[in-house]
Amino acid sequence: MYSQGQILVGKNESVSANIPLSLACRHGLITGATGTGKTVTLKVLAESFAAAGVPAFVVDVKGDLAGTVNPGSSDSVGSRVASLGLTDFVYTGFPVVFADPYGQHGHPVRTTVQSLGYRLLAKMLDLSEAQTSVLSLVYKIAANEHKKLNDLGDLESMLVFISQHRADYTAQYGNLAPQTLTTLQRQVLALHDELGDHFFGTPEFRISDLRALDADTGFGRLTILDAQKLFLSPTAYVALVLWFLNSLYDQLPEVGEPAKPKLVFFFDEAHLLFTHMPKTVIDHVIKIVKLIRSKGVGLYFISQSPADIPPAVLNQLGHKIQHALRAYTPAEQKAIAAAAAGLRPNPAFNTQQAIQDLATGEALVSFLDERGQPNIAQKVTILPPQSQMGPISDQRRAQIIAASPLFGLYETATNETSAQELNQAALDQLQEQKLAAAQAKQATADQKARAQAERAAQKARQANPVYKLGRKVVTKAVDKAINKTLNSLMKNLFK
Ligand SMILES: Nc1ncnc2c1ncn2[C@@H]1O[C@H](COP(=O)(O)OP(=O)(O)OP(=O)(O)O)[C@@H](O)[C@H]1O
Numbered sequence: 001m002y003s004q005g006q007i008l009v010g011k012n013e014s015v016s017a018n019i020p021l022s023l024a025c026r027h028g029l030i031t032g033a034t035g036t037g038k039t040v041t042l043k044v045l046a047e048s049f050a051a052a053g054v055p056a057f058v059v060d061v062k063g064d065l066a067g068t069v070n071p072g073s074s075d076s077v078g079s080r081v082a083s084l085g086l087t088d089f090v091y092t093g094f095p096v097v098f099a100d101p102y103g104q105h106g107h108p109v110r111t112t113v114q115s116l117g118y119r120l121l122a123k124m125l126d127l128s129e130a131q132t133s134v135l136s137l138v139y140k141i142a143a144n145e146h147k148k149l150n151d152l153g154d155l156e157s158m159l160v161f162i163s164q165h166r167a168d169y170t171a172q173y174g175n176l177a178p179q180t181l182t183t184l185q186r187q188v189l190a191l192h193d194e195l196g197d198h199f200f201g202t203p204e205f206r207i208s209d210l211r212a213l214d215a216d217t218g219f220g221r222l223t224i225l226d227a228q229k230l231f232l233s234p235t236a237y238v239a240l241v242l243w244f245l246n247s248l249y250d251q252l253p254e255v256g257e258p259a260k261p262k263l264v265f266f267f268d269e270a271h272l273l274f275t276h277m278p279k280t281v282i283d284h285v286i287k288i289v290k291l292i293r294s295k296g297v298g299l300y301f302i303s304q305s306p307a308d309i310p311p312a313v314l315n316q317l318g319h320k321i322q323h324a325l326r327a328y329t330p331a332e333q334k335a336i337a338a339a340a341a342g343l344r345p346n347p348a349f350n351t352q353q354a355i356q357d358l359a360t361g362e363a364l365v366s367f368l369d370e371r372g373q374p375n376i377a378q379k380v381t382i383l384p385p386q387s388q389m390g391p392i393s394d395q396r397r398a399q400i401i402a403a404s405p406l407f408g409l410y411e412t413a414t415n416e417t418s419a420q421e422l423n424q425a426a427l428d429q430l431q432e433q434k435l436a437a438a439q440a441k442q443a444t445a446d447q448k449a450r451a452q453a454e455r456a457a458q459k460a461r462q463a464n465p466v467y468k469l470g471r472k473v474v475t476k477a478v479d480k481a482i483n484k485t486l487n488s489l490m491k492n493l494f495k
């Protein structure tokens with residue numbers, strides 16, 4: 001719950017645990033076993049940011065954050081409100097827009113192959129260095145030829161086109177090994193099969209749409225990315241997240257330590273960003289986490305155990321919320337020890353034991369204070385959310401989507417002239433030129449054959465005895481007639 005520059009996250013009899021809004025860009029971590037309250041905590045934080053006029057982007061893995069659009073009710077959390085003595089607590093819904101790369105549970109989110117960039121795409125395709133450099137040349141050729149790479153079809157067409165004119169391109173751009181081009185074609189086709197015609201294309205999602213305030217309330221708008229289907233393609237999820245973060249990093253000016261964040265991201269199931277990802281992707285995430293803070297962007301990672309997050313990222317997360325962890329196996333005990341080591345100890349309790357004793361909706365929290373120092377860990381009850389917990393009906397979702405200020409901007413995929421059409425046109429033109437040349441050649445050959453045939457026929461006619469006789473008779477008749485005319489002329493002259 002937000003009030004006067006502070007986000008109240010949890011309370012106990014003697015302590016109120018707040019994240020100062022001015023330090024919210026120092027990033028955070030919410031961890032805990034299944035069902036211990038991570039998603040509700042995320043929700044409480046996102047609501048508070050919205051109320052503070054800070055837009056947030058929330059990854060919704062199970063669809064259970066959608067209820068944020070509806071007011072909560074005392075039936076579900078009234079007792080928690082009362083026990084925490086929250087006198088100014090109000091039940092309210094928040095301004096939400098739903099986004100979904102598949103366009104089923106929200107406005108379609110698309111990026112283009114071009115703006116994702118060859119580096120991120122190479123990561124999605126898990127390419128080697130040599131393959132990545134060929135991919136970079138494909139992008140370069142497309143740019144030089146003013147061919148837009150919007151969707152995967154454009155990239156596929158570019159690869160086919162380059163393969164067909166490989167000799168010319170190799171002369172100009174250096175080696176484009178045929179087997180590398182074939183591998184790229186195969187990989188791109190596989191990705192296309194996985195994603196269908198979603199994710200890549202136009203119109204591209206405007207990053208600025210993530211940073212909007214609600215016109216009516218002045219609250220920060222919450223963009224809820226419905227990731228239920230997207231999570232089946234973890235590389236696409238990671239690519240989308242990195243595209244958002246890269247684009248924000250490029251677009252936002254350096255702000256140092258702002259009074260409040262420009263935007264906050266919540267990544268539920270954050271382990272997906274790090275597990276099974278190539279090292280280059282992980283290094284990229286680490287770099288972004290370090291740098292984006294100064295652009296006024298706060299990142300909050302949600303996962304089961306801090307051990308899911310690489311140490312280089314953990315070191316950057318200032319605000320920690322640790323829900324209960326269970327210690328049935330040695331590996332789990334180790335994870336608890338690691339989680340406890342990440343919290344500044346409180347002499348009042350044993351951190352490792354406290355982590356195991358927490359009830360649902362309780363947590364050990366350690367936030368940075370106004371000087372940027374971590375407070376000692378406190379055992380608190382997390383506030384209840386002000387909005388409805390859990391999912392909403394399909395009907396309500398459809399209603400929100402239709403009434404959203406983004407409605408109509410992205411729903412229909414556009415069909416801009418891009419590489420695919422231009423390559424097809426070039427191939428068609430080539431085909432036409434070839435056809436015209438072949439027709440011209442044929443016409444010349446026909447003419448020649450006709451002339452030859454005529455000459456042969458003439459010869460044959462001349463060689464014919466009837467023709468010869470006829471010609472003789474005609475010649476004689478003509479001679480006779482001329483002689484006759486001449487004779488009568490002479491006669492008349494000398495009369
Ligand atoms: N702060 C809270 N206020 C009220 N109820 C809560 C709170 N935290 C947790 N709960 C209750 O506990 C349930 C489980 O919480 P939540 O869904 O946040 O767990 P989770 O850790 O995200 O689980 P999972 O790992 O399965 O996603 C909630 O549906 C809610 O009923």
Ligand SMILES: [Mg+2]
Nearest residue numbers: 038039040268
């Ligand atoms: Mg959850």
